Every structure is written in C-alpha cells, then in structure tokens.
Amino acid sequence: MRIRAKSDEEPLLNLTPMIDVVFQLLVFFMVATTFLDPEKEIDIELPEASSGQAGEADDSELIINVFADGRIVLSGQVLEVEQLLDELRAAARADPDRPVTIRGDRLVYHERIVSVMDACEQAGMLNLGISITEGT
Secondary structure, X not given: OOOOOOOOOOOOOXXXXXXXXXXXXXXXXXXHHOOOOXXXXXXXXXXXXXXOOOOOOOOOOEEEXXXXXXXEEEOOEEEOXXXXXXXXXXXXXXXOOOOEEEEEOOOXXXXXXXXXXXXXXXXXXXXXXXXXXXXX
C-alpha cells in the first residue's frame, strides 16, 4: 500500500460564483432605483388628515407639486397657473381620464391649491387626488 505524502498547498477557492452574485445584485439595485418617481421624492411637507383613503399608485398619473412659497411644479418645470393650464390641456387631449395628484405643502395658501384644481377642471382633467400624510 502506498501512502501519499501530505501536500502543503492550500486548496484554491473559486470566486466565480460569488462575483456572479455580486454583479446580479448590482444590476438589480440599478434597475430598482430607476423606478423611483422623482416627482414624489420632492421634499414637500404634506398636510395631515384623520380620515381618507389611500389611492392606487399609477405610473401614468400627473403629479403637481405646490410649494409653501406658491411655486407650482409639473414634470420638473416651475409654471404659472396659465402655463399649467396649457400643459394640462395638452395632457387632457392625450388622455382625459389620466389621474392628477396635487401635492400641496401644508403651509401653502388654499387659494393656490384651488387655482390648481380650477386649472385641472378647465383643462378637462377631472380625475383628481390630493396627497396627504396620515394624521395621529
């Protein structure tokens, strides 16, 4: 019987599967972060409500942000009410049932929110929603 001598060599570790997993995770996170809606990521302090119902998320919805200083932002553009009305009319021609969500800062005057709602109505966009945070 022949006895083998022990070798001093360390066994080699195959890193290929680990590298594959790391690249798959990298691709996953790159794809997942592209689905964030930049309009919803704008820092607006929404008003609180003690009642209401959650709406369903819709990728086609128009999001109108109204800041505390009265600025109106649609698709990253700061607009006046007249310009907003033109943009909404163009959107209504394409799809009049397209949902519109108004995100108004809790410190904005209600007059500004009402003017945005009026512009939506004049443009024929009647599927309106208002974003709020859940009250305590």
